[in-house]
Amino acid sequence: MxxxxxxCDPDDTDRVIDTLGNVFTTWSAHxxxxxDGSRTRVHLSLDHRPAPQQWPVPEQAYxxxxxxxxxxxxxxxxxxxxxxxxxxxxxxxxxxxALLDRIALSDNVAPPVSDATEDADRAARRLMDVDDAAVICxxxxxxxxxxxxxxxxx
Numbered sequence: 001m002x003x004x005x006x007x008c009d010p011d012d013t014d015r016v017i018d019t020l021g022n023v024f025t026t027w028s029a030h031x032x033x034x035x036d037g038s039r040t041r042v043h044l045s046l047d048h049r050p051a052p053q054q055w056p057v058p059e060q061a062y063x064x065x066x067x068x069x070x071x072x073x074x075x076x077x078x079x080x081x082x083x084x085x086x087x088x089x090x091x092x093x094x095x096x097x098a099l100l101d102r103i104a105l106s107d108n109v110a111p112p113v114s115d116a117t118e119d120a121d122r123a124a125r126r127l128m129d130v131d132d133a134a135v136i137c138x139x140x141x142x143x144x145x146x147x148x149x150x151x152x153x154x
Contacts, residue, residue: 031043100124
């Protein structure tokens with residue numbers, strides 16, 4: 001974290017703060033008028049933004065995935081075989097989200113005939129809830145990342 005002070009024309013103050021906010025994470029901005037009253041001095045607390053995270057493309061994430069038909073069978077069997085009243089495992093939510101993501105991706109190639117994209121988004125958000133993921137990203141990118149990690153660990 002670091003602090004800077006910027007002296008600028010009063011009409012430019014918001015633009016300066018916004019521009020710095022696009023480059024850095026900002027915590028606070030304190031404004032004061034210079035003694036002669038002609039300029040504004042802004043004191044900002046800043047930090048570097050983390051480097052953008054690289055998300056695997058679907059071809060990378062699902063390179064070793066079982067066939068869609070096989071995964072449909074696994075998800076269905078796992079859902080039916082669980083004891084009543086027990087929570088589904090993280091693996092279930094991950095594989096279900098990945099399965100729906102793959103189906104939705106195929107809808108992008110052919111004319112859409114289903115609600116696969118909405119279902120994939122909903123399942124991806126469910127996985128993020130299960131993981132208590134504190135990331136801000138496209139939920140389906142998160143699924144691909146987690147699925148790639150899961151298969152690498154197998």
